[in-house]
Amino acid sequence: MNSSSLPQRSTVRKKKKPARKRKKRGFFRTVFRVFMFCLILLIIAGGWLYLAPSAQNTRYLIADTLITTQHRYMAKYIIGEDELKNRVSEYTERFQEMGNEVDTHVIEPEPVVPEDKPLVEIEKVTGSGYAGYVMIVNDPKKVRLGVPDKVGSGEKVSSMVARTGAIAGVNGGGFADPNWKGNGFKPIGLVVSQGKLYYNGLGGKKSTQIVGLDKEGKMIAGNYTLDELSKMGVQEAVTFQPRIIVNGKGQIKNAAEGWGIAPRTAMGQRADGALIFVVIDGRQPGYSIGANLYDVQQIMLKQGAVIAANLDGGSSTVLVKDNEILNKPSSQYGERYLPTAFLVFEDPGQADIRNIWEGLDPSKIDAGKKRTQ
Structure with missing residues (x-):
């Protein structure tokens, strides 16, 4: 057989494609x-x-x-x-319905802080998707409502604490906030401090949902008229809602009624008079997404609250202790400028909190005017 007729193996090698390609x-x-x-x-x-x-x-x-x-x-x-x-x-x-039930809770006539307890106690709290703090104020009579010190602008809670000599502070009521760029100077509803009406933004409304304290340190929360608040001897108060615990009973049935997930601030009271402030961070994946109102309610009940109500939350949520911000506000700019804050004092009689809205017409306050400070 002729070897030339056999298939021949090509001696030409195919070029390999470069490994990089x-x-x-x-x-x-x-x-x-x-x-x-x-x-x-x-x-x-x-x-x-x-x-x-x-x-x-x-x-x-x-x-x-x-x-x-x-x-x-x-x-x-x-x-x-x-x-x-x-x-x-x-x-x-x-929320309106949740504020209508008559509150019958009572506290000890003269709340006394045990010698082995400080005025303020703070502990961390965590749950499914959220992290934050619980602050206990063992003497409710040591709390005053702080307000800004300059016309036309709100004030950071840390600034209020430092300026007034308070030992702790938590954000209070809501405010007009056009496009979430408000100056923090125009509160929503009422502001009462040291027994005096500092701000009345009710317009034609006869009543409003308030969160506050009377002269005996008893927490007041629910739907009230100005006349009712006066007769009750309310000393410190802001407008906000909803009330989430009344007469020891939670008002929110389950998480589905919890009004979404967000940073939260709330105030409550135990039967012994001690105030409970719950501050939950949110909108920060990996740390804390936030909580719904049912979560906050359950934290309050666990702490022994017989009454509790929601305060302004979201990017306003902040807790200050000894001139240090303990939580992580969700605003990319840090603390917000706010119209009100609940402040804790060793000696509240020394607190200098003047009425910055005196003589101003609420309807003419520009909530969006750029701050000058």
Whole structure:
């Protein structure tokens, strides 16, 4: 057989593609596959979120959380614009109802701080997705409502504490906050400090939901008229809602009624008169997402609260002790400028808290005017 007729092995070697190009193509293929996998998951999750009846609670949780932020309008993309309006209306009515039950709780006539206890005790608190602090003030008569010291601008709680000589402070009531860029000087509703009405922004309303203290140190929270507050001897108070515990009973049935997840501040009182302040951080993945009002209510009940109410939260939430900010405010700018704060004093008689709104017309205060300080 002629050897020339046999198949011949080519002596020419094929050039191998450079390893770098193969690795590069492999990398892009991996990225593409991951992208497609994530896209498919997103489509499936979106379909479940918007279409599945079982996802209703999740939709409302997301919507309620958005409602508590400056991006409230985005909730309409989760539950629809009409449902958003209904949701806000439902909460408003529900919060109003939660403030109507007559509070009958009593405290010890003369709360006395045991010798082995400090005036203020602070401990960390954690739960599912949240972290924060509980501050106990063992003598409720040592608390005063602080206000700013300059016309036209709110004041940071840390500044109020340092300026007045307080040993601790927590943010108080809400304020007009156009586009979440308000100057913190226009409170919502009422401000009462040292038994005097410092600010009346009720307009034509006859009553408002307040959180405060009477002259005996008893916590007052609920829906009241100015005349009722006067007769009750209310000494320190701000307008805010809702009341979450009354006569030792929680008002919120479950987490689904907890009005979303957010940074929270709340005030409560035990039967022995000690005040409880709960401060929960939020909007910080990896540290604390936030809590709903049911979470806060349960913390208060565990602490022995017989009455408790929500205070301004969100980016306003702050706890100051010995001139140090203990929590982590969620605002990217740190502490906010606020109109009110509950301050704790060793000697409250020395507190210099003047009425910065005296002589001003609430309707003419510009809540969005740029601060001058």
